[in-house]
């Protein structure tokens with residue numbers, strides 16, 4: 457199943473909201489944007505990616521196969537949204 | 543649902559029990575410097591233990607996770623050298639499994655046969671001074687240079703390393719990609735730039751030597767990479783899924799042996815004119831030990847069964863790993879209490895069970911990390 461029915465912008469917004477609430481204590485200073493290097497800054501680590509993948513499966517109806525889990529695909533919200541939509 | 547072992551499963555376990563009785567691989571160890579040697583290892587290998595779940599095409603037993611665990615349980619029950627059982631299981635699960643699943647065909651052909659038949663000893667070298675529970679950032683680096691990766695860095699606590707022929711190790715190939723910038727390698731120890739330190743003195747599992755591994759400009763040809771570049775965390779998770787599911791089974795065996803010893807002791811040791819087992823303080827302790835053992839065993843069998851059915855259930859594995867390791871520590875404390883002073887004396891085997899059990903709550907992800915995995919999966 458894919459989230460082809462959702463626009464890339466909607467997916468980006470949902471991902472940003474989820475990452476803010478779940479990993480960044482709400483991100484009060486609004487530091488996260490779609491280009492923030494999530495892996496490099498440790499916003500997503502090996503434990504958190506499990507939570508993120510569960511969110512993508514549940515809320516965005518997309519199962520991301522293990523072979524797609526790479527540094528390039530999870531670099532930032534823009535990349536993850538592209539992966540989810542395509 | 544069927545709680546009976548099949549005839550084939552029973553026969554495999556009996557063959558291991560019988561083989562351990564006749565070959566006696568390993569023995570109760572006398573001190574932290576008393577390690578197994580290649581002769582002990584070869585005996586375990588002769589029983590098929592070094593290749594249980596490796597592919598038949600490369601000399602392995604081709605067993606699934608549950609059957610592998612049942613064999614390790616039998617080994618743990620009959621082999622007094624828990625360090626040897628641990629070393630063999632770590633070789634198989636943390637090294638054999640990822641080489642079988644992720645190595646290039648060429649590397650599989652080169653290494654797997656020897657790993658399965660035990661002529662090659664493997665060690666898993668992940669942990670670093672600054673990377674224990676959190677293995678998402680490794681100081682060890684692997685830099686591309688032509689057809690090779692040049693490894694630099696220091697690993698620690700690699701079980702089997704002082705005797706190893708091959709290391710399964712992990713290094714950062716792209717720092718900007720965080721935990722997705724880690725790559726896995728099978729490194730033959732004969733490569734220039736690999737140095738293994740002396741065995742570290744440990745509290746228990748004396749039979750199994752663990753040591754530091756140093757990579758100093760060690761050029762590892764690309765064919766030794768496991769999986770794709772950047773896939774190291776996934777390779778490691780795959781190996782840990784197997785290790786966390788199957789390896790604790792050897793402790794189920796230890797606990798079964800211990801329960802038997804405690805029951806016998808409580809039946810013959812007399813104080814105040816009666817067997818101590820006639821005192822509820824003792825007999826109920828034995829009952830509680832059995833409860834912990836059997837509960838843990840069911841969780842472990844189920845976790846392995848789920849793994850065999852490709853039902854990726856990290857929670858079941860984490861529950862099982864926690865239950866077995868906590869049962870091992872609690873029951874081993876109880877055993878010392880039931881044996882009294884004799885349980886505290888070195889050489890009797892009871893105190894060794896406690897020392898060997900304590901690390902089970904640490905290796906393959908600590909109890910706290912298992913709880914964290916369970917909580918995360920629950921959405922907390």
Ligand SMILES: Cc1cc2nc3c(=O)[nH]c(=O)nc-3n(C[C@H](O)[C@H](O)[C@H](O)COP(=O)(O)OP(=O)(O)OC[C@H]3O[C@@H](n4cnc5c(N)ncnc54)[C@H](O)[C@@H]3O)c2cc1C
Nearest residue numbers: 666667668669674675699700701901904905906908910911
């Ligand atoms: C007998 C034995 C054999 C081993 N064999 C190997 C081997 O073959 N290869 C290898 O690479 N390594 C091996 N190890 C190392 C082992 O994997 C590490 O010891 C383990 O992962 C814990 O890391 P650490 O010791 O650095 O503890 P730390 O990670 O520093 O943890 C210290 C304490 O903090 C807790 N903690 C850490 N993070 C969290 C968190 N997020 N939430 C709550 N609590 C937390 C831990 O649970 C623990 O109680 C072995 C260890 C033992 C004891």
